[in-house]
Amino acid sequence: MPQAVTVYRWDDAGAPQIPNGKPSQILDVLTKCLVDGYGSKAPLGWTRPYYDAGVQAAVFRNNVAAGGSGGFAKFYSNTAADANNTVMRVTHAASMTGISDFFRQGNTQAFTATSGLTRWVLIGTSIGFYLTIDTNLSTLKMTGPGTYGVAMYVGDFYSAVPSDTSRFITMASFWNGAFSAPASEDSLYYMRATGDSAIRTPLKIYDADNFDAFSNYCLWLPFWGNTGGINNIVWQSEPTSPEVLMPAFVWLSSQNILSITTDRLGQIVRDSTVSPLLRGVLPGYGYSLKVGYGNTLWPFSKTISSQQHWLMRSYTAGGYTSAGAFINMEQWNDPFGNV
């Protein structure tokens, strides 16, 4: 069952705003996009089972009737204060019985809408969404130094295991697992500028049959591994040849295709039905084998195979690197045929 995608932006009519990076402003954007809608835009059909304005915390749940796992995502102010440009935390759990009562909780990560980060975009479905927040620089390019941005995925990944009970994630970083002070690499934007992501452990994912054991997973982009922040003027241009988009794998950390690691049932992870080597793919995400776009101005989207695709920015600490990660803006499809 394909999921229809809705794109929400800061410049939509009636859109909520994040002028000061306050937790209340970020929670308002999430609530309006996921639960309430705004202007002429309908919400994604999520629910908000818990909310506490006193400590700036909100819990969102994806839509079970539309194929979602019913997992829970909690966003909250790190200090409980509604301060400007302050640190937000994000975590997930299979179930919750109170705003701070988690069952099978994953990692808790962090992000900050620092000063100037006002232009938010949320691209999502009934089961998951990408949230990005970018600086208001009028000439913001797709790559470049000093242009840190927030970029995360929240929701179900498409699992290779049918009815995977643990497919709901919050991933504000593909780099670190649990952390409270976001650094420049803690954004999906850093993906293009880094080395091999397979050694990282951003995701704590419980076994697919609801057993009380977990494994560390990474977001692995094989063709981008070890081709990180190479600076060259060549990458300022847009590719003129047809795009080739690859899926991003939710992959058992630090393992390769010849792994003889076994799961808790003694099965080699290649064939595991509880913690497989290839656990799934990130929905709607495709990373290009034709990177570039360094001088392209944000925001940017292009038609690839008759569907509009949103180009994700690529942050780097210095010089030009290249961009090339796209989000499908029309429809997401489970390649495994489970959702």
Next chain:
Amino acid sequence: MTHLVMFEQPGTAPLHRGIVELDIDPAAERYAVLDRRDMKPLMFGVRPTTGVVRFIVPFDYTTNNHLLFLILDDTGSPAYDVAGTDKKKADLVDAKNVGSILY
């Protein structure tokens, strides 16, 4: 169109799991399902408005009687109470054809 990356679709061989379905008394606010041997929780949640929860548990629980179901009344009189049923077994299900998961 030729797909550059090909994902084989799931075959017909079943993937066996256990499934637990509870119809929870309206007086209860929360429920828990535990493994009675080590008291580790297999699910802990809030009673949905329908009262019905349905979720997957490991296959082992379809062949033994190790499940303990509890419902908790947090708002009754007395102010809290618990009821339960013990030594239960999960139903067998094919994870490829589970139907709705509710909890």
